[in-house]
Amino acid sequence: MPAFGGTEDPPRNTDAEPWSDPEIWQMIASGNGRGVHHIESPAMTSLACMADVRDIDRLVAIVSVIRPGAANGLKKTQFARRAQGLEPVDYVHESLSKVLSSTFGVVAYEEHILQICEEFAGLPGGRADVLRRALVKQDEAKIAEVKVEFMAAAKARSRDAYSIAHVWDLVAGFKGYAFCRAHSTAYAVEAYQGAYAKRYHPAEFMACVLTNGKGFYSPLVYTLECRRLGIGFLSPDVNASSHAFTVEPEHTPSGTHAPALAKSIRVPLRSIKGLSETTLARWRKERCKATFQNVRDFCERVHPQGQEALDLIRVGAFDSLGGTRIEQFWRCLHSARDAAIDSDWLFLNTKEEAIRAQFREEPGILQMLQDETELLGYTVSGHPLDCHPNIRWDTYCPISELPRYHHQKVTVCGLIIVSRSHLQENGEPMKFISICDRSGIVECEIFADAYRAYGLATVRYPIVQVTAEVTPFDNQAGFTLAVQRIEKARHIQMTKASS
Structure with a gap:
């Protein structure tokens, strides 16, 4: 699979017509839409692969085909096979070919119920909508009631008994909710736009996904997707972090001839578990006045709680201010004592000996990764699998x-x-x-x-x-x-x- 997000964004296909960029469809059809709203769940990425989704109409269709009403009875597999010519399209009755042509004979949208009832049986629109709502709610009594009307209306149109039975089975198989086509279209357009952003601006897109925090997956999964795309991470930093996940510009290490580093995403301070809104508000206010010069400066201006200060040290939020993490610990402690704060400031509700033991020697990479996993939910200094070095x-x-x-x-x-x-x-x-x-x-x-x-x-x-x-x-x-x-x-x- 291609990896993007390196030293430069991938080139755009500027000649592509709207909805026809092959790079974007390749991402969708290969199941790499993780992070893209509406098409990122395992079920949706699998269906996109199964149906080889490479055009907007097919994308619109799968957004509704995946829903319970349309998906039951193996309709997902049926749609995927028919869309690719792997099985013949069966409209059950010739009158439905116009209604179901865009979905290859599969009842995918809620309005299909109304359209089938009208085209095949001539059932009044109001009663057809009653049937649609009954199917969505799985109201068996109401479904049975409308079935009688459907059968009678179809017979009045001289439909044969075989066709009536099979068209009714097609309609009655749509149990549970789905979307109307307009709803599916809106979702599909948004999904395509999200896929475009991910394809051509991967670091910025994934930073927004992490900032929003409302996707299908946990932040851990999104950080793994970033790593797959060649995007690294930078620790929270009291001077460099903002309220959001942000993309650090490319840069070359000073005094070297090394190539520019790949883009990385800076983790915000608010991602640290247990950091209170009060402390974050004081940090934002003080940072607007001036950058923090050292650990002592931060502690005297922001006044974090003891455990908060310890956690900031553990995730590397003070690393850019200089000194080892052991030195940072003692500077925090001394700043509190010099300011006449309770000498137990760092040890409230915590065993002092346990904390001193934790900062008795500089943490190794394994300890750093474990601390990041505990406090952020994912690793920053390395891959999450680095936490498990003994696996074969x-x-x-x-x-x-x-x-x-x-x-x-x-x-x-x-x-x-x-x-x-x-x-x-x-x-x-x-x-x-x-x-x-x-x-x-x-x-x-x-x-x-x-x-x-x-x-x-x-x-x-x-x-x-x-x-x-x-x-x-x-x-x-x-x-x-x-x-x-x-x-x-x-x-x-x-x-x-x-x-």
Whole structure:
């Protein structure tokens, strides 16, 4: 998969007509829309791959096809196959060809119910809308009531019994809500615009996604997507951070002839867990007056609580002010004592010895990553997998290599970054998890049998070993991973000499 967000933004296809930029459609059709509103969930990225979405009409359609009313009865697979010519389009009755031509015979939009009732049966619009609402609410009594009227109206139009039964099945299969086409179109246009921003301005786009904080995924997943795109991260900084995630301009290290560094996203101070709004407000007010010269200057002007000061040290927010983190700790403590603040300032509600032990020696990279994970929810100084150095990654199939193993059993390993419980159609519990290694992210489908046997492992271990079958989509453009086993990951065996 291409990686963007390096030393310069990728070139735009300026010759492309609106809605026809092949670079954007390639992103959507390959399932790389993570972060793009409306098309970023695992279900939507999979459907975009299944249907090979490369035009605006098909994108409009899948926005509604994914909804419960349109999606039941394997309609997603039906739409995807028909859209690519992998199975013939069946309109059930010739009168519906005009109504369902844009969706290849699949009932995808709520107005399709009204249009089918009118074109096929001549049912009055008001009664057809009653049926639509009953289907959305799954009101079986009302559906049965309108069914009688539908049958009678269709017979009055001289429709044959076979066609009446099959068209009714088509209509009655639309149970649950979906969108009207206008609604789907608005979402699809917004999705295309988001995909455009991600394709041509990846760092700025992902910074906005992280700032907004209302996407489908956790910030951890979005930081992993940034890393896939070649975008790095910079620690919160009392002088450089703002209220939002911001993109640092490209720069070359002073005094060197090194190439310009890739764009990175600066993490805002507000992302630090436990930092109060009161402290943040004082920080913003004081920073507007003048930059902070050193740790003591910050403490005397902002007056953070003891734990807040410790957490700022742990995430590197004072690193640009100079000194080691041990020195920063003692400067915080001395600034409080010199200002006649309670000498227990850093130790309120906390065991003093535990804090002193924490700052007895400079943290190594592993400790820094663990602190960032605890306080931010993701790592800044390195990849999240750096927190797990003892995993035998070289013994597993990389996630990026899975497309090579269609219809084969593979064993992959990854950090669980998304976990969603679900019920199968028969009511049995199952689970979806997304795992990542350094090469990518993949969703795993844990059906009921495997979930009963191995579901506990998805809670017990942050990193799991997954044995599954790679089941390709009909168009071979993507796949699902049907889980057979989930276990604890293999670890490097430490000998007595090495330990």
